[in-house]
Amino acid sequence: MHIKWKKIIITALDIVLAIYLIIAVTSWNKPDESKLLCTQVNINISDSNNAGFLTATEIKQILKKAHLYPLNKKISDINPRKIEEALKVGPFVNTAECYKTKDGHINIYITQRMPIIRIKSNNGADYYLDDNGGILPNSKYTSDLIIATGNIDNNFARLYIAPLAKAISASPLWLNQIEQINVLPDRGIELVPRIGNQIIFMGYLPRNNGPWKRKHDINIFVTKKLSRLEKFYRYGLSQAGWNKYSYIDLEFDNQIICRKRDEKTEKAEEEALLKQPKSEQAEEIQRTEEEEREKARKEVKHQEDATAGLTE
Structure with missing residues (x-):
């Protein structure tokens, strides 16, 4: 009986000693935040170099306006949660994470909502859509995004134009080739390419009330249409x-x-050509044809390089 009590006492003392050591080590390693100042703010933004709205300078301005920019402030006075909440209010911020380091630094990590298309509708609306169909307000942001024009209201933009733009953007070929989407009054879809003077009519997007089914059907619809167009x-x-x-x-x-070019335009070009001397006419016709063929060959080669791995 005496031996058992002795073991219990020794075990209890070991536990108390272990707890003391843990607390002591933790307190020794923990810096005194009451004296430590923030000496550096590290702002990291996802996709900041790839068609994003936000920059580190803009994040700094947002925090300064809210009196939350932490540089040169006491670490003990800095509240990472308040910084996160202030940044999440911004329309272009998807997620925000903030934390302190023991050497007096504040790290801020931000993921942003990425625009995939700009809407400039007939009713005067001008805004961006992200890849989830969310509306982003107009800003000083500039890029080579596809522009959608025509008969577009907010619902049609979010539910149909966003998945259409996402399907087009999935292909490097069409992301570079298509510069504009135009919605006709009957909701027919026209595409305006960067190269060539033609308008491309895709038809009518499949309509479905279910969000997943609608996105799936539009993706299949666009893939089939553009695959045929690529072969053409x-x-x-x-x-x-x-x-x-x-x-x-x-x-x-x-x-x-296919509809041929306007006859009046072609006739005007022919008349201008006929006014030239016959020797120049022949040279002009030959040069134009050769340039046109060479331009076509180069463009096809460029498209094939850009879409390496696509099946014909």
Whole structure:
């Protein structure tokens, strides 16, 4: 009986000693925040160099306006939670994380909402959409984003234009080739390419009330249409010339309907050519044809390089 009590006392003393050592080590390693000042603020923003709205300077200005910028303040007076909440109020911030370091630094990590398209509708609206269909207000931001124009209200923009833009942007070829989406009064979709003077009519986006099904159907719809257009680019326009047609209709699955350029425009060009001496006419015709073919060959080669791995 005497031996058991002795063991219990020794065990209790060991536990107390271990707790004391843990508390002592922790207190020794913990800096005295009452005297420590913030000497550096590190602001890290995801995708800051890739079509993002936010910069470290803008984050600094937001915190200064809220009197929360931590530089040269006592570490004990800095509240990371308040900094996070102040940043999350901004329309372009997706997530914000802030924490202190033992050497007096404040680290701020931000993920931002990324714009995928700019909306400039007939009703005067001007804003951006992110890849989830969220509306981002207009700003001084500039980029080579696709612009959507025409008969667009906020609901149609969020539910249909956003997934359409996301599907187009998934392909490097079409992200670089398509510069504008135009919505007709009957909600038909037109595309305006960067190269070529034609308008491309895709048809009508599939309508569905379920968000997942709607996004899925639009993605399939866009993929099929643009796959057919890619083949037409490679095997049709590369031979006929990029300015041969003014309108390309992809609405029907079993055919591509093309409309030639306006006759008045072509006639004016022909008349201007006829006014030149015959020797210059021949040279001009040959030069124009050769340039057109060479331009088509280069563009097809560029597209093939940009879409390496795509099946024809």
